[in-house]
Amino acid sequence: MSIPLLSSDEILKKINLYSYQQKKTYLAMYSSWYGGIVKDPALMLIPIDDHLVHRGDGVFEAMKYVRGEIYLLQDHLDRLESSALQLGMKWPFSRDHLATILMDTIRASGAVEAVLRVFLSRGPGGFTTNPYDSVGTQLYVVVTELKSLPEEKYRLGASIGKSQVLPKDPWFATIKSCNYLQNVMMKKEAVDRGLDFTVGFDQQGFLTEGSTENIVLLDAAGNLLRPSLRQVLRGTTMMRVFHLAKSLVEQKAIRGLEERDLTEKDILNAKEVMMMGTTLDVLPITSFEGKNIGDGKVGLIAPTLRRLLLEDMGLGN
Numbered sequence: 625m626s627i628p629l630l631s632s633d634e635i636l637k638k639i640n641l642y643s644y645q646q647k648k649t650y651l652a653m654y655s656s657w658y659g660g661i662v663k664d665p666a667l668m669l670i671p672i673d674d675h676l677v678h679r680g681d682g683v684f685e686a687m688k689y690v691r692g693e694i695y696l697l698q699d700h701l702d703r704l705e706s707s708a709l710q711l712g713m714k715w716p717f718s719r720d721h722l723a724t725i726l727m728d729t730i731r732a733s734g735a736v737e738a739v740l741r742v743f744l745s746r747g748p749g750g751f752t753t754n755p756y757d758s759v760g761t762q763l764y765v766v767v768t769e770l771k772s773l774p775e776e777k778y779r780l781g782a783s784i785g786k787s788q789v790l791p792k793d794p795w796f797a798t799i800k801s802c803n804y805l806q807n808v809m810m811k812k813e814a815v816d817r818g819l820d821f822t823v824g825f826d827q828q829g830f831l832t833e834g835s836t837e838n839i840v841l842l843d844a845a846g847n848l849l850r851p852s853l854r855q856v857l858r859g860t861t862m863m864r865v866f867h868l869a870k871s872l873v874e875q876k877a878i879r880g881l882e883e884r885d886l887t888e889k890d891i892l893n894a895k896e897v898m899m900m901g902t903t904l905d906v907l908p909i910t911s912f913e914g915k916n917i918g919d920g921k922v923g924l925i926a927p928t929l930r931r932l933l934l935e936d937m938g939l940g941n
Contacts (some may be wrong), residue, residue, distance in 0.1 A: 639666040649769040652733035654725055656716055656763040658913035661732045668766065675758055676745030680803030683707035686772065686902050687740040689730055691938040694740060699860045707799045708744050708761075715744070716761045726765060729867065733767040739903060741766040743802065748813070773904065778930065781910030781922045782899065784834075786888065787813060791824040791832045794855045810835040820909075821899060826855050831886040837904055838862040841886060842896040844927050846879035848872075851886050861933070862900045868932040878925060888912075896923040906930035 630638070638844050653668040654661045662668060675681035685700040694700075701719060719723065726740060743764040750757035783835060789809045791797060799925060814822045814835070824832040831851045833839060839857040841849045848869055850862060872878045897909040897917045908926035910917050 634848060636765075640664075642666075649771070651735050651738065651769065652729050652767045654729040654763070654765040654899070656700050661729055663732065670764060671748040673751055674745050674748045674762065675755065676743060676747075676762075676764075676802055678751055679746075679753060680801065680805075681713060681755065682743055682745035682802040683713065683800055684741065684743045684802055685800065687726075687742065688902050689735065689738040689740050689767075690770075694726060694940075695937050696732075696860045696864060697726075699863070700742075703800060703858065703860065704742065704744065707801065710795075710799050711801065712755070713744060713746060714761050714764050722763070725763070727866070729765045729767055729844070735767055737768070737770040739768050739770050741768060745802075770903070771905065777820075777907060778927070779922065781908040781917075781920075783911045784821045784823055784839075784897070784899070784909050785814070785817055785819045785913050785915075787822035787824045789813060789822075789824065791826055791855060797832070797855045797857060798853070800857060807835045816871050825888070828885075829887055830855075831888075831891070832856050833859075834899060834901075837899040837901040837907075839888060839909075840865070840898050840900055841894040842878065842898075842923070843890070844893060844895050846895070848878050848882050848925070849886060849890070852883055859900060861902055861905065864936065865900055865906060865929050865933055868936060869929060871932070872928065877928070891917070894918070898926040898929070905933050 647665045650665040650668055652661055652663050670677055683704060685704045687697065687700045688695045695800060730738060730740065737754055745762045745764065746755050747758040747760045749759045783828045787810050789806050792806055810822050814820065821834045821837060823834050826832055831839065833856045840862060843849055850866065866881055869878065873880060891912050892915060895918050899907045899909060906926055906929045908922040910922060912921050
């Protein structure tokens with residue numbers, strides 16, 4: 625036999641030999657399968673027969689930890705609970721106990737700022753598509769370093785293009801499942817084209833979202849617009865920004881807040897375009913398919929919304 629048959633000890637030695645840059649940013653992991661927390665990235669493992677691995681059968685959230693708190697924790701847990709419910713997946717813990725696990729994992733990591741990645745999986749149990757083969761829902765929590773974009777991107781703006789990847793149908797689009805193949809292909813598409821992001825359009829030509837980000841427009845009349853949520857994930861950051869933006873309406877800095885069907889023409893005619901997400905906050909966009917948005921420079925509203933969001937996190941100056 626030319627392929628070695630490895631012992632458990634040999635496996636443990638080998639997994640510590642393999643390293644890559646991203647691994648250094650993995651600070652701690654809680655696993656309900658292990659029943660505890662590990663800090664060695666080599667041991668941050670999931671059973672190969674967990675339906676999360678071979679079927680994408682699970683749901684997740686990515687949360688920002690800053691100033692000693694998980695930002696928008698309840699909003700993220702609401703969406704996690706909703707996603708799990710739609711897939712008929714039972715929570716392994718009460719909501720309060722889950723929140724305790726999240727904070728204990730962060731404390732074990734020693735992080736001052738971090739991204740908290742929370743996965744609810746169908747659990748191990750065979751390689752079929754039958755969800756009832758699973759032994760039960762599992763929880764995996766990974767704490768990673770918080771890496772922000774260079775400030776230059778916020779000063780000069782980012783570039784976007786039209787995605788050729790078909791969007792998820794409305795039911796799948798509104799569930800934050802771990803089946804992210806279309807999202808992966810959108811990001812690959814953007815990188816291959818030398819763009820920061822691509823954004824999707826449905827069969828009617830209406831704007832949907834980016835790979836992991838929401839897109840928002842400021843039209844020529846001064847209205848802050850988000851695409852219809854019919855085929856778009858309800859982004860926690862986007863929804864919070866719209867709540868905070870009510871103060872700009874009161875100050876008459878913007879005219880109003882709306883949700884409507886948007887097209888490529890709306891992007892090109894917009895006064896400002898911005899992407900929003902947990903790690904992005906609010907990022908100005910200055911070009912679409914090589915054409916300038918407005919005058920091709922960062923406007924006033926995107927930086928203002930970013931400032932309001934950072935202040936809401938307790939990170940304001």
